[in-house]
Amino acid sequence: MRKQERHKLLKQLLVENIIYRQEDLVNLLTERGIEVTQATISRDIKQLQLVKVPLSNGSYRYTLPSEKEVDASVKLAKTIQDAYIDSDVHHEMCMLKVQPGNGPTVSSLIDQMQYSEIFACISDDDTVIIFNRSEKDALQMHEKIMQMIDAKKQSRR
Missing domain, CATH: 3.30.1360.40 (Gyrase A; domain 2)
Structure with missing residues (x-):
C-alpha cells in the first residue's frame, strides 16, 4: 500500500475509532490485511501531524490536527x-x-x-x-x- 493511501486510511480510522496508542493503529491496519511496523506508523503520525488530546477519563487519544492550521x-x-x-x-x-x-x-x-x-x-x-x-x-x-x-x-x- 502506498503512503498516500495508508494516510487516507489512517485518517478514516481516526474518525471511526478511538486510538490510544500507535499499536492500536498497527492492529487496525493488520486486521485489514495491511502489514506495517510501529516505526512506519510513528512516521505517519509525524507526517499527518496527529495530536494527542485528553479524554474525560484521564487517558489520551490521537486525533487529526485542527483545520485552522496553515496549509x-x-x-x-x-x-x-x-x-x-x-x-x-x-x-x-x-x-x-x-x-x-x-x-x-x-x-x-x-x-x-x-x-x-x-x-x-x-x-x-x-x-x-x-x-x-x-x-x-x-x-x-x-x-x-x-x-x-x-x-x-x-x-x-
Missing part, C-alpha cells in the same frame, strides 16, 4: 522563501541547499504535499534531496520551487 503549501512556500540558498537538478534528483536547521522541515513539508512526481525526499541539516520519478519530473519540481521563491521577490515590488 502545508503555504508553510512550504514560506519556509523555502526564508531558507533557500541554492538548488540544482541532476537526472531524477533535485537538490536544495537551505539555511542550517531547515532541511528536515522542508523535507517534511514536501512529503506532506504528496506531489505525484516525487518518489522520495530525504534531508539532513541543510540539504534536501528530492528523488523524482523521472528527469522531467525533477525539472518540474525544480520549477515549482523556483516559482515559490519568485513569488516572494514579486511581492516585495
Whole structure:
C-alpha cells in the first residue's frame, strides 16, 4: 500500500475509532490485511501531524490536527522563501541547499504535499534531496520551487 493511501486510511480510522496508542493503529491496519511496523506508523503520525488530546477519563487519544492550521503549501512556500540558498537538478534528483536547521522541515513539508512526481525526499541539516520519478519530473519540481521563491521577490515590488 502506498503512503498516500495508508494516510487516507489512517485518517478514516481516526474518525471511526478511538486510538490510544500507535499499536492500536498497527492492529487496525493488520486486521485489514495491511502489514506495517510501529516505526512506519510513528512516521505517519509525524507526517499527518496527529495530536494527542485528553479524554474525560484521564487517558489520551490521537486525533487529526485542527483545520485552522496553515496549509502545508503555504508553510512550504514560506519556509523555502526564508531558507533557500541554492538548488540544482541532476537526472531524477533535485537538490536544495537551505539555511542550517531547515532541511528536515522542508523535507517534511514536501512529503506532506504528496506531489505525484516525487518518489522520495530525504534531508539532513541543510540539504534536501528530492528523488523524482523521472528527469522531467525533477525539472518540474525544480520549477515549482523556483516559482515559490519568485513569488516572494514579486511581492516585495
